[in-house]
Structure formats: C-alpha cells, structure tokens
Amino acid sequence: MQDHGDACRLTGLGRTYGRGASAHHALGGIDLAIRANEFFTLLGPSGCGKTTLLRLIAGFDQPTVGEIAIFGRNVAGMPPEDRPVNTVFQHYALFPHLTVAENVGFALRMLGRPRTEIAATVARMVELVGLEGMEKRRPDQLSGGQKQRVALARALAPGPKILLLDEPLSALDAKLRQRMRSELKALQRETGITFVFVTHDQDEALAMSDRIAVMQGGKVQQLGRPEEIYEAPANRFVADFIGGANLIPARMGPEGAVAEGLGTIPATGTGGAEVTLAIRPERLAILPAGGHQPGDLGPLTVAERIYMGNELSFRLEGAAVPLHVTLPRGGLRGALDFAPGDRVALRPEAGAIRLLAS
C-alpha cells in the first residue's frame, strides 16, 4: 500500500491519559491505513477508543505517541481548523443562534470565501441533503432527522477530504436510523469523500461500510470487509461483539474438538489444547433428537422459546454454556417448532463452526 492511495495513515498511534500508575491507555499502538474514497467504520463498545481515535484525526486531541498522515501529509501539531477534515458530531452541535443556511455556510464564511460562492455552495448542500425550504429555520425548529442533515451539509460544505462521523445516527429513532443509513451510504458514493464513521452498532457498521476496524481496549481487534468480520471473526471478542456468536469451550482430541454435551467436531489442532468454538445462531439447524446423523450435535434440551416476529429463537441447555439457535420464519424451516423440554439435536451448516484459540 503506497502512501498516496491512503486518505489517512495512522502509524503506531497511542493516547495515554494521566501518568504513572493511574495512567489510562485509551489507545495503544494503532496502525491503520484508511483508503481514499472508502467508507471506513470504527466499531466497538463504548470506551474502546474509537472516539479518541476520531478526535485525534480531527485534531481536538493530540496523540501521546505515533503519527497521523492525511493524504500523505503529517498533521502533527496542526490545529483542527487547518486540517482538511470535517466532523459530524454525535449531538450535531449545530449553532443555535444561526439559521440552517448560516450553519451550512459557517465554514466558508470563516474561510473568507466570497458571498456568491457561499450562497451557491449552501444551496447545493441544502439540496444534497434534501432540506430545501428550511434554509431560514433555526436548529430548535427542526426534527432530529433534519438536524442530522444540517450537520451533514455543514460538514460537507467546505469540501473536506475526509468526513468524520461520530455516532451520527445514535440520537435518531430506529426507523429514521434505517433510512439515514442508506442515505449516508449513497451520499458517500455520490461525493466520493472518504468517510470515517464511528459506531457501536454492528448492524450500522455491516450495512454501510466498505471496511470495518473492530476495536476493543484501545486496540484494533480485526480489520476487514463486513463479510470477513462477520463470517471469519479473528477472536472471541469479535465473534461475540458482532452478531453474538455461540462461544463454546472445547478441548482438542485425536478426532477433533470435543465439547461437553455436544460431541466431537472434526478439526485439526494440537491435542489437549483449550479452544473456543464459534457458531452463529442462524447457521444451526434444529431437529428432533433421535434421527441422529453423524456430525449432528447434542442431544440438548429446549429451555426457552423466544418469538420475535421475523424470527424464532431457542435457548438450549445441556452443553457447557447455553446455546442460542435462530430460525427465520416462513419457508420450510419455519414449519419446525419446539417447546421447552423438547429434546433436540443441532446440525451446523458446512463451514459454520470456527475454531478460535482460547
């Protein structure tokens, strides 16, 4: 990967708060190359360092160690106002004393651009986010979704090379969040600007991103396309955080991994080693116990049946940990149903079981 193709290159980036024994390492040794024109997501639970990372790129905070290069240029010590980067803030941070148009034109006014240019850009941005007719309103006269659009238009107006988005959808209701996802993705494609999107919501990350960096404990746990992250989680944390896989402790035997109450899962590895099996709840078929075939797991007991409209989920007991199985409703598989107390077996899809080092 050469420097020029990267919108943002982070090298050995670390941020430590405090000193000595009470020091808190918010970020430790981050190496990342965010490509130009990519929708890049930093995904992780709160406190994982994703927002700290975003603030370092924006220039609101300075790294303790390491370097940030934006389009090949080291931005160490460069204040936020000089960086070719703009931010969509989590709670929008719209200027309450300014109208929609004045908010959107703010950056261009600060840069001293001519009035005619500002007016033209503001009109273009307002149209881009679909807020025509709202130009004269003030933020307190807007709905959450409209504020969101103003924040987007305001950040895009100065023509940033990178747009940073700090959990921009978290303050919206579920329905609007769905719609804004598609709109954000479309906006990114349309503008061709590199988006760096911070979220703790895995659905958001999977639906929009070109690539995702899953973060935890100030480190990148896995970097990859949504499919890679979901289908081939690199470790327990990623498997659990994304999609909530069943994580089953097992021990390597001569014929494969042996898991309590489930049987032997064909796999190769060092004999006697402790491993974790990761299986997605939707990649298991559930069958009545008895018609047992080789490769089936179990038998197990249904402990709980959870009806969720579009899917049906079971909690099963009998293994070392409770297992979750999810069946989509409708179709042939939807015809199967079980009640608590039923004895069942599980049949994993081919390649569904991933072996993770404990």
Next chain:
Amino acid sequence: MKLHRLLLAPSLGTILIFMALPIALTTLYSVLTPAQHGGVIWQPSGEAYVRLMFERDIFDDTLSFNADYLQILGRSALQAGFATILCLLIGLPTAWFIATRPPAQKSLWLMLVTVPYWVNLLVRTIALLLMLRDEGPINGALQSMGLTDGPLPLAYNNFAIGLGLVSSFLPFMILPLYAAIERFDFSLLEAAYDLHASRWQAVWSVILPILRPGLIAGGLLVFIPGIGSYLAPDILGGGKTLMLGNLIGMQFQGSRNWPFGAALSTVLMSVTLIALILVARRAAREAA
C-alpha cells in the same frame, strides 16, 4: 383560590406595598406643587417636568431652555455606561474561569464573588476612598517607590466614581454571565474550530452571540443601578460632580423640592423601563 397560589401571597403583598405603591406615589408627587419645607401641596402642577429642561425667569415668568439637568442625566448615563463596559471586560474572563472549573470548585469561587456583599456598601465605599486619598496607601506606595513626585489625584473625581461603580456592581455582571457560560455547550466550540474558525472567529461568531442574553442581563444589572447610583458619586466624587442620584437626593434633603425629585425619579424610571422593553422585544423577536 387554589392553595398553591397562596404561596405567592407574601411576595406579591410585599411587592405591592413596598414597590408598586411607592412608585405610584412618586409618580403622583411629581405632578403636585412643592410645599415650603418639603412635602407637597395637593394641587396639580406640571412645573416639575417643565423644570427638567427650562428655566423660568423669576420676574416675568418666561421660559428659557436649560440643559443643566439633561447634562447631569447624560453624564450619569455615560458614567454608568463606562462602568458597564469595564465590568464586562473584567467579568467575562472571571465568569468564564469559574464556569469552567470542576463542579466542586465552582461553588467556592461563586461564594468568593459574593464576599464583598458581606460588608455594607457604605463601609466598602468609604474604604475605597481611604485607599484612593492623597494620603492613602496607593499614593503612599507610589511616592515611596519614587514613581510619582506628588500624590496622584485618585479620589474625588470621575475616575474614583467609576472605580466605585465597578467595584459595587461587578458581581451583578459576573453572576448572569456565569449562568450563561455554565449552560454553554462546549462542543459548539469544537464544531467552530472543526469548521475552520480561528480563535477570534470562534469568539465573535459563536461564543459572544450565544452568551448574548447573559451579556445583556449583566449589562442591565450594572447599568440600571449605576445610572442612579448615589453613594459612589457622593463619597468618592466628593459631591463635586453632580450625578442623577445625588440630584434626586438633594431634592428631598437640601433644596426640598419633592415634586421635582419625584419627576426626576419618574424620568429615570421611564428611561430604564423603555430600555428594558426594547431589549425584551428584541430578544423575543430573535427567539421567534
């Protein structure tokens, strides 16, 4: 009547008896005829208001324009305005400092702001005079260090009055500004920098406009008592420069012209009220 309305009765009663009635009485007195040794004769007269701008010849009753009293009003407004600006320049950084302290420290700093109020205003004003006198510690220190040959004229002038006004009313500026800054959303400042604003641009385009209600409140709280202030001009000014407050005081003491004093008070009150209404209407228009 609902019970909770009774909760307001003591304060409403107090306002009625000790504020509304005296104001009404003052306004009424301003259109009566002065009695010989203070007090009024219950006979309607507009003479007090005529006197504000005109002088009546004692022999032939002709009126000639007299700007003396208008000048006093103008001087008082200027002095109060000057004190307001000074309070703003001192109060804004102070309020900013307090509002950005950790919560546990804020109350300590706020308490320190109110410490001057533990001492009576008269005592504080006299103490300030003692500091500023020719023989006071400031002039003493300046001379002993050889910085000045003789005493600087610090007391008994407009400078001393201004200093008195600032020291009396500064907390009235700090407290509303503190309240405004306390509510200020600091992510707006980050947003301003993010959107390419320099430090000064952020101050002018974001901080000051958003703090404006606090600035206006603080300004009014300093300007209104400042324009009618009595003690500072009387003690620190040595009574040499007449201010509105002293002029009004004189009408009820020395020269014993109650209606004229009442008329001056009514004018001062009306000017203040009009200013307040204008500010409130502008604020309401901007909120709409």
